[in-house]
Amino acid sequence: MVKVFVDGQEGTTGLQIKERLDRHPDVQLLEIDPNERKNTAARQALLNEADVAFLCLPDAAAKESAALVTNPDTRLIDASTAHRTDPDWVYGLPEISPEQRQRIAQSTRVSNPGxxxxxxxxxxxxxxxxxxxxxxxxxxxxxxxxxxxxxxxxxxxxxxxxxxxxxxxxxxxxxxxxxxxxxxxxxxxxxxxxxxxxxxxxxxxxxxxxxxxxxxxxxxxxxxxxxxxxxxxxxxxxxxxxxxxxxxxxxxxxxxxxxxxxxxxxxxxxxxxxxxxxxxxxxxxxxxxxxLGKGASGAAVQNMNIMLGLSEDTSL
Known part of the structure; x- marks a missing residue:
């Protein structure tokens, strides 16, 4: 099972992603105590335990959250605007070209499109x-x-x-x-x-x-x-x-x-x-x-599936 953490799961996109992951057959969701959501140490521990982490946060908070990840094997998918033109992140729209799909599959940092x-x-x-x-x-x-x-x-x-x-x-x-x-x-x-x-x-x-x-x-x-x-x-x-x-x-x-x-x-x-x-x-x-689907949470889960080598329509 793939360990997945949603940082910011109480927001509109985070809730939608969590709902899709709840029915994903290959995912084990890592949960944070509601009282610890603003605890940086607690979030950092889960971010680094996860195989995949979704950042469903405002731009500045998404950048801060990404900086907490020290585990080289943790894959990040950022739903905010923060990294969409950052050359160190791959833009998560696989349909643009076969090459873009391959970049997503090989990346550990994917920025979900608006x-x-x-x-x-x-x-x-x-x-x-x-x-x-x-x-x-x-x-x-x-x-x-x-x-x-x-x-x-x-x-x-x-x-x-x-x-x-x-x-x-x-x-x-x-x-x-x-x-x-x-x-x-x-x-x-x-x-x-x-x-x-x-x-x-x-x-x-x-x-x-x-x-x-x-x-x-x-x-x-x-x-x-x-x-x-x-x-x-x-x-x-x-x-x-x-x-x-x-x-x-x-x-x-x-x-x-x-x-x-x-x-x-x-x-x-x-x-x-x-x-x-x-x-x-x-x-x-x-x-x-x-x-909220292809424009947000659906695309995020699709990108996760591609990054993990799973069928891209799993749970979609």
Missing amino acids: CHATGFNLLVAPLVARGLLHPSSPLSCQSLTGYSGGGKALIATYEDADEATRARLLGPSHYGLSLNHKHLPEMQNVCGLALPPVFTPVVGPFYKGMVVTVPLHAAQLMMEQRDAASVRDALAEHYADSHFVEVMPYDAAGGVDGGFLNPQAANDTNRNEIFVFGSDQRILLVSRLDN
Whole structure:
């Protein structure tokens, strides 16, 4: 059995990871006394006893926790933003390329991707890598997420609100209006972009679920057939062997879900569904995923499975 410790298991992502690990046939969970969660010595002992430790902490705390590990055999998976562009850590999105999957398998330090960044990178990275989209092409991205993406504080805002606040939150709300969202560095870095995208996140009045969209003009593409169907086919070829990324059939009429794309349709899975809509002039790339699944805890457990040489879909 593999000994696993979740440092920060009381948070939204930590709880979800623990739930998935509870049904994992190869895992023995190391538990910390609730009264000792802030005891550095107790945490350090468990971190170094573990074969795999998940860091489900704020950025600064994740860095401090990683520094406590002296056992060279302990593998770390960090769910925070702290190490996503750190060259000493491997970015945990195995579907980007076979080489990336191999890096994850061989690493002892993996940084789990952000939810918005997962959807964006799965859409854009293959197009840039295949020379179909120039890395200096200016891009924009909008991402609609359930309110669980904001953690306990935002969940409380939505679920414990007074009547006036609840009425105000009935519709979707743009946030991150400074255009400096914390996922931007990994989006730019992983896709090899010259410029970060103009990224506008939106929170919706539902618990979980996510739709990430990237619009393109056909003129931005560097391919013989510059149309939506050809982009869809290129992405389908890239992800042909992927277990969790599915490129959906091209729908010229945009009639999926009755013409109203449901952001919650991939909930409770580790899937990222990719759609390509549009025509020969304007194209819309779409990722649909569970922000707590493939966007967080599911991806973390998938990375653990790859690092341990297990079937990547175990307990997923």
